[in-house]
Amino acid sequence: QKEVEQNSGPLSVPEGAIASLNCTYSDRVSQSFFWYRQYSGKSPELIMSIYSNGDKEDGRFTAQLNKASQYVSLLIRDSQPSDSATYLCAVNPSMSKIIFGKGTRLHILP
């Protein structure tokens, strides 16, 4: 069964610290991986995409991919209260399908 697993949280992180969000997926053929942020009552917005093993950095965000371990993570440096949201991991197990994990709630403590 094709699944994306995330810890539901909440994950509480002090302001200014690093928040680490993790995701595992079951379908080995997945080639594309995405992180979305969703504020309460709003639609998800794309933060980052990652396609190759290793790290990809964009500002305060770093995505990490390990296809051998079927593991994707997102690091948020210098966490801000505005980063408090639910973070959704998504994978692309086939050409057109995109499936999501249930999300991790992140709470940045001022």
Add this chain to the structure above:
Amino acid sequence: SQTIHQWPATLVQPVGSPLSLECTVEGTSNPNLYWYRQAAGRGLQLLFYSVGIGQISSEVPQNLSASRPQDRQFILSSKKLLLSDSGFYLCAWSVGVLQGTEAFFGQGTRLTVV
């Protein structure tokens, strides 16, 4: 630039009534289109996706259906709503043809079945 329109933003419908939600995309051709549902406090469940006009893939068997009458139009329907159909319905698009591109979401429709 590409934009996605989804309406209505909120909807309250009685049990047993029909449903029609519409989504249109502008600024791109041959997009992949998606309908997701998010129940309260839950993750995004993929309901349907489409790679072209008239081509619909269903992920979850239920009393919902989808249609794609035009290249950039995606419609979610039900003949008779159930209480369990309540949720946040999201339409999304991604670039067609290319493999593995990210999805972009509309503003969503919050459906309450009473």
